[in-house]
Amino acid sequence: MPRLARSILLGMLTTLALAWLLAALVPVPMYPRRVARVWLDRDGRAVSSAEVSLPGVLDIWWDDVKVPPGATEGQAVSAQRDHLDTLAAERRGTGQQMRRREGPPPLGTFRGETPADARSIGSDTAFGLPFPCLWYSVRSQVRNNALVGETLVGGIPLSGVPSARGRDFRALPLRPAWLRLGANIAFWSLAWWLAGAAVAWRRGRRRRRRGQCERCGYSLAGLAGGSSTPPACPECGAARPGVTAGRRNGVNKPARRDRPGTARSPSPPRPIPPSEGRANGS
Numbered sequence: 001m002p003r004l005a006r007s008i009l010l011g012m013l014t015t016l017a018l019a020w021l022l023a024a025l026v027p028v029p030m031y032p033r034r035v036a037r038v039w040l041d042r043d044g045r046a047v048s049s050a051e052v053s054l055p056g057v058l059d060i061w062w063d064d065v066k067v068p069p070g071a072t073e074g075q076a077v078s079a080q081r082d083h084l085d086t087l088a089a090e091r092r093g094t095g096q097q098m099r100r101r102e103g104p105p106p107l108g109t110f111r112g113e114t115p116a117d118a119r120s121i122g123s124d125t126a127f128g129l130p131f132p133c134l135w136y137s138v139r140s141q142v143r144n145n146a147l148v149g150e151t152l153v154g155g156i157p158l159s160g161v162p163s164a165r166g167r168d169f170r171a172l173p174l175r176p177a178w179l180r181l182g183a184n185i186a187f188w189s190l191a192w193w194l195a196g197a198a199v200a201w202r203r204g205r206r207r208r209r210r211g212q213c214e215r216c217g218y219s220l221a222g223l224a225g226g227s228s229t230p231p232a233c234p235e236c237g238a239a240r241p242g243v244t245a246g247r248r249n250g251v252n253k254p255a256r257r258d259r260p261g262t263a264r265s266p267s268p269p270r271p272i273p274p275s276e277g278r279a280n281g282s
């Protein structure tokens with residue numbers, strides 16, 4: 001498989017594996033909730049949220065804003081916004097600081113159409129590195145100051161009882177936050193590609209020092225160039241280092257020598273000092 005395709009496949013697997021490992025292993029903290037929001041959702045309903053995050057985890061508590069009698073949902077949002085700003089100002093510099101941000105959370109239940117069962121109270125929890133990218137939701141109702149009908153949505157329960165506010169349960173998230181998922185796959189694909197390139201470069205250098213073909217490792221000892229020797233590995237056909245005028249990545253590109261204007265005078269292969277060959281043999 002070409003290195004690029006292999007890197008992307010490994011990038012996808014790494015992204016998924018990390019998200020699910022985090023979900024299975026990392027306890028989701030309840031506090032501190034550093035980011036608070038209040039907004040009108042697409043149904044015109046006032047919703048507020050509070051977020052806690054740590055590397056690889058984003059947990060969002062959300063619930064309906066209580067609308068005072070006679071007030072509109074929009075007025076409730078304004079009042080709650082003022083309240084959050086006051087709270088943020090009070091907590092500044094206390095170690096309990098929090099910030100209010102505009103709009104709904106960056107992922108979860110409220111990024112698209114609000115689902116019909118997303119009423120009253122719930123939570124969205126996302127996992128992944130570098131960005132939390134897969135999430136599940138717990139939706140619930142408040143009756144007589146208690147949460148009832150708690151339902152895990154978009155996740156596979158692992159342990160504990162799913163709750164919109166309790167955090168002593170584990171589940172595997174299944175819902176993608178597409179932009180973040182794509183960013184994570186790009187990140188890990190690049191990491192795998194760089195790792196593969198580094199390994200190939202080290203292997204090529206080691207083989208060159210040992211007098212072997214860079215591509216297949218066939219020993220080229222005794223075939224040390226000269227005008228009568230073909231400029232390719234007799235085993236795999238790859239161009240010979242040294243014969244391709246010292247090009248480090250000139251493997252498998254013998255045609256380069258025949259470009260018009262290129263001097264057809266291959267320099268002899270670099271002699272291998274015995275000490276170097278031994279010291280770097282691994």
Ligand SMILES: [Zn+2]
Nearest residue numbers: 213216233236
């Ligand atoms: Zn070869």
